[in-house]
Amino acid sequence: MQCDTVRKGVNCSFMTKKGCSFNGGLCLTVIDRCQGCNRTSSFEDGLYCLVAANPASKWNRGDCNFATHIDRKQIEESQKINPLKASKRAAAIKK
Numbered sequence: 001m002q003c004d005t006v007r008k009g010v011n012c013s014f015m016t017k018k019g020c021s022f023n024g025g026l027c028l029t030v031i032d033r034c035q036g037c038n039r040t041s042s043f044e045d046g047l048y049c050l051v052a053a054n055p056a057s058k059w060n061r062g063d064c065n066f067a068t069h070i071d072r073k074q075i076e077e078s079q080k081i082n083p084l085k086a087s088k089r090a091a092a093i094k095k
C-alpha cells in the first residue's frame with residue numbers, strides 16, 4: 001500500500017488499512033552514514049530511506065545491506081590444496 005503518513009505516495013510494506021503498522025506509526029529519518037545512498041529520498045519532513053523504516057537498525061551490525069554508496073570488495077577464497085595429491089599430479093605430468 002502507499003504511505004499516507006510521512007513518505008506520501010511511496011509503496012510501503014508497513015501500511016495497512018488501519019494506518020502505519022511500524023513501531024510508533026512513523027518512519028525514522030536517515031542517519032549520517034546513509035548520506036550519499038541512492039535509496040534515500042527527500043520528503044517534507046526530511047530525508048528518509050525508501051527501503052527501511054528505521055535506517056539506524058540496518059547499521060547496527062556493520063554496513064547496511066541496502067547501501068549503494070559503499071564499495072563491497074569480494075574476498076576471493078583460494079582453494080585448499082592437498083599437498084600429497086599435488087605432488088602426485090606433478091609427478092604424473094613429468095612422466
